[in-house]
Amino acid sequence: MKVIPGLEGIAVAETELSLVDGEKGHFVYRGHWVKELAVSRTFEDVVHLLWYGHLPSEEEGKRFRELLNAHRELPGHVKDILERIPSDADMMSVLRTGVSALTMEGDWPPSPEQGAAVLGAVPAIIAARAHRLRGTQLPPVRKDLSHTAHYLYLLTGENPAGAHVRALEAYLILTAEHGMNASTFAGRVVASAQSDLLSALTAAIGALKGPLHGGAPSEVEGMLEEIGTVERAEGWLRGKLEKGERLMGFGHRVYKTRDPRAEALRRVSEELAGENPWFRLALETEKIALGLLKEYKPGRRLYTNVEFYAAAVLRAVGLPKELYTPTFTLSRTAGWCAHIFDQARQNRIIRPQSLYNGPMPEER
Ligand code: ACO
Numbered sequence: 542m543k544v545i546p547g548l549e550g551i552a553v554a555e556t557e558l559s560l561v562d563g564e565k566g567h568f569v570y571r572g573h574w575v576k577e578l579a580v581s582r583t584f585e586d587v588v589h590l591l592w593y594g595h596l597p598s599e600e601e602g603k604r605f606r607e608l609l610n611a612h613r614e615l616p617g618h619v620k621d622i623l624e625r626i627p628s629d630a631d632m633m634s635v636l637r638t639g640v641s642a643l644t645m646e647g648d649w650p651p652s653p654e655q656g657a658a659v660l661g662a663v664p665a666i667i668a669a670r671a672h673r674l675r676g677t678q679l680p681p682v683r684k685d686l687s688h689t690a691h692y693l694y695l696l697t698g699e700n701p702a703g704a705h706v707r708a709l710e711a712y713l714i715l716t717a718e719h720g721m722n723a724s725t726f727a728g729r730v731v732a733s734a735q736s737d738l739l740s741a742l743t744a745a746i747g748a749l750k751g752p753l754h755g756g757a758p759s760e761v762e763g764m765l766e767e768i769g770t771v772e773r774a775e776g777w778l779r780g781k782l783e784k785g786e787r788l789m790g791f792g793h794r795v796y797k798t799r800d801p802r803a804e805a806l807r808r809v810s811e812e813l814a815g816e817n818p819w820f821r822l823a824l825e826t827e828k829i830a831l832g833l834l835k836e837y838k839p840g841r842r843l844y845t846n847v848e849f850y851a852a853a854v855l856r857a858v859g860l861p862k863e864l865y866t867p868t869f870t871l872s873r874t875a876g877w878c879a880h881i882f883d884q885a886r887q888n889r890i891i892r893p894q895s896l897y898n899g900p901m902p903e904e905r
Contacts, residue, residue, distance in 0.1 A: 544896055549794065553721060553891065554729070558591060558879050561720040563795035568802065570718060571595075576805045579711040584688050584872070585609065587714045588660065591879040592653045606687075608654065612661025613682040613691065615669060619643060619662075623669050632670060632863050633750040636870055639666035641743045650885040651738040656878035659742060663874055664688070667867045668695035689713060692871065693858070704813060705858040709868075711809045712854045715802045716847060716869055718876030720795070724748035724755065725873075725880050732881040733891040745877045746870055752789075755873070757848035758865040760789040762856060764826075771825045778830050782837040788830050790849030797842040806850035813857040823853050 545551055560569040568575045571590055578587050582596070589597040589605050597605055615623075619642045626635050643662060645655050665679070672679045680698040683691060689710040693701035719725070728745035732738070749755035768777045781788060793800055814820035827845055834843040855865050 542894060542896055547794070548726075553726070554883070554887075556880070556883050557594070558876075558883060559718050559720055561795055563793070563797050566796065566798040566801045568719075575715060576801060579714040579805055579809075582714065584710050584713045584717070584875075587717055588875040591718055591875055592656060592882065605657075608657045609661045609688060610684050612658045613665060613684070615662060615665045616643070619666070620669060623666065624673060626670075628674055632667070632867050633746065633756075633870070635670045636663070636666055636867050637743055637746040637750070639670070640746060641739060643739055645737075645739065648737040649735050651732065651741070651878070651881050653878075653882070655738045656874075656882070659739070660688075660871075660874050660878065663871045664692035664695055667864065667871065668692070671696055671861075671864065692868075696860070696864075708809050708813045708854055709858050712806060712851060712868075713872040715805055716851070716872045718873070718879060719802075722754065723751075725877055728877045729880050729884045730891045732884045733888055735888070738878070738881055741881050742874065742877055745873075749870055749873060750866065755866045755869045757789050757846075758852040758855065758869070759862040761849050761852040762862050762865070764789050765819065765822055765852070768822065768826060771822060774822075774826045774829045775833070778826070778833050782833055788834065790852070791830060791834060791845055792841075792843045793846045796844060796846065799844045800846045802847035803845045803850050806847065806854050810850055810853035810857055814853060817857070819856065820853055823849070 557571055559571070559575075560567060562568075570578060570587065571594065573590065573596075578590075583602075585606050586596055586602060588609075589595075589601065593601075619639055622642045623635065623639055626638060640659060640663070643659060645658050647655070665682070669679050677698075680695060683694065686694055687706070687710075690701050690706045693705060693709065721729075724745040724747075727748040728741040731741040731744045752760055768774050778788060810820060810823075827849060831843075831845065834841070851869070852865065855868060856862075860868060
């Protein structure tokens with residue numbers, strides 16, 4: 542037996558859900574280029590593709606939207622629990638608790654109906670908390686808006702702008718699923734013990750919260766805020782690299798070329814933010830950072846990852862920094878559920894081993 546730190550290069554499942562080819566920069570959901578889905582399909586269509594194996598017909602799409610819509614209203618006890626969590630608790634911990642507090646019928650096997658109950662409720666959990674912190678009221682649930690538009694509406698109480706809905710929808714589609722990343726693996730490990738969907742999703746949210754995984758976009762924004770102007774970028778970035786620190790929004794375990802999601806999101810944010818000074822700062826910072834990473838980390842093949850431009854898109858649609866990772870959670874709940882269904886279909890408990898390297902007691 543050999544220890545493989547971080548399980549790098551190890552495949553733990555066969556799946557039809559997605560291809561992430563880090564050398565070619567290919568990213569596919571069930572035979573479809575994700576960058577094309579992002580500009581031609583709704584989030585609900587893509588969730589249907591991931592959960593049921595095909596893009597929906599008109600009738601299937603309608604039924605699926607109704608299934609999701611049926612869970613937009615939060616159960617009273619979940620609202621109460623969210624109210625009682627102290628205001629200094631971070632958003633991801635609140636979201637983890639909110640999801641964990643949902644209840645559903647049946648434990649095993651996990652089903653799309655159960656998945657819809659969680660995915661339908663996540664926007665309201667995030668928005669309920671955002672309103673509680675602002676001291677405002679969650680607006681009444683509506684049934685006439687798409688999942689993406691409804692999320693923006695719940696946050697602001699207003700009809701969202703079409704351009705914002707399209708940009709956020711592209712973001713949600715591009716981040717809905719991404720192979721065997723840390724949070725997906727965490728969810729599959731829990732599901733492999735034949736535990737319930739909510740437990741598996743709660744574990745996945747815990748993993749996504751970490752700054753090396755889903756916590757990066759708000760850190761990217763923090764980094765750009767500290768840099769402030771293009772003139773300061775090189776000195777600031779160099780200072781970090783001299784101290785051996787990492788630049789947020791760069792590097793990826795799998796992509797050893799440009800992350801195709803970053804490329805697609807850069808285009809989306811360019812359309813939306815155009816000449817906005819903050820967006821220009823992001824573009825210039827990226828260029829300088831890529832040059833410096835080559836200088837300080839030669840041969841490591843470090844490129845811009847999805848989180849760098851996620852920050853730009855989410856900011857451009859008006860979301861505050863503390864909602865970046867929760868919004869990522871909203872989209873990735875779709876991918877986690879798809880993987881958990883996949884795990885259940887071909888289940889074998891995930892049980893790797895560790896190598897003992899401590900002392901031995903005397904033989905008796
Ligand atoms: N800035 C500077 N150096 C870096 C960065 C970075 N962002 N990323 C990796 N490196 C360096 C490491 O220091 C290491 O250098 P060394 O060989 O001198 O020790 C080398 O590149 C290889 O790094 P690893 O840690 O082996 O790469 P790993 O595959 O484990 O890490 C990760 C991937 C966690 C994403 C890493 O690149 C990172 O920390 N990036 C910054 C955080 C970030 O943007 N996270 C979001 C990822 S996307 C997502 O999860 C949705």
